[in-house]
Amino acid sequence: MKNHFLSFLFIYSLVFGSSVRTFASLERGQEIYSQICVTCHGPNLDGGIGPSLADAYWKHGDTSEAIMRSITKGIAGTEMIAYEYVYSEEDRQAVTDFILDKQEGNRQTLRSFYARDYFKGKRLTPELFDSVESDSQEILPENFLYTKRMFDGVLRGQSKLFIKQSGKYRFNIGGQGGRVSIWVNGEEVHYTNDLEDQSNYFNKDFHLDAGVHDLEILQEEPTSFTMRFNARLQKIGGNNWVLTGRSLEGNVPKIIRPGPQAKVIRKWIEGLPPRTLLVLLPNQVMVAYDSASGQILKAWKSALVNQTPSLDSRSQKESVAKGQEISNASRTVLQGNEFNLLHYESQGDSVLISSLVDGVSQNFTVSPQGSDSFTVTLP
16 A cells, blocks of 8 residues: 555656645645635635636746745735745645646646748657757746737647546647647647648547646648637536637736725626626625616625636626625616616716616716615615
């Protein structure tokens, strides 16, 4: 039994790197996270005051070394302080291991660009890329592949797949033109080339155990305004993870929170009509008012809006309203048949909303009530 356990630890070390994540280490990491980190990063690592530690975007790096460095030295200009003299190195590594253990999907993505000439007429393989210097290399914080506009070259993407559930997987590939070769743990699982007969194409289903796996995507396509190639990893019968997308161009996923002054935002929220106004009050309450019907539809306390929940196509995805829903919040504010929003304005801790209802101008005010509710006042 002892030999089996030592073999397990050896394999675990190979998969996860130099730090062996023992159950005791993960338990200690969770304990510290629950005491300190949860305040800013949320109980499920999905963000709050600080960024999400569970999604694909990692501005300051997602390797064990990078996460450990962020914990140890802090992040300048943010509320992330240095814990170098607060916790021991062992404890800081335990928190790092706990965070890494919660990852799922594509991480630690390195993108390399190459000139076309060297690859002309040659089969795309990792060994071929290893035999020539790249023109450029970049770690991508979005953890999906993209190219600059009018890119004229060959792309190599190298990353780690963090898999939580063992099972059968496959790649879903789209886009027109060019050639693609995808390798997982040194085995080629997908191949297409528009210059060859389709009988040479293949897209294998393959088994992945829970753990961390090597991924390489080798790709070339004709020069175009944007990259047409797109790819996702699909667990057969389960979730899928994006592997290509569009650059965030320096932007980070943005969380909108209530502040000291009341404010209104207009975002596409899943499950709410498109003309809904979101009123954010200083007591952390958010009220959803449908300007097309004169009704308050929902309200939340401890609320926020994640306006970029989807990194790969953020302009085409709904924003997400988060918080604890307030019961019995829905109500009719203005009665009529035809509604036209005129304007809204912040007035200190309240918001004044003006509408034209059946041709008549009507106003009302939304204000905070206590620490976790709101009130509506009609003139």
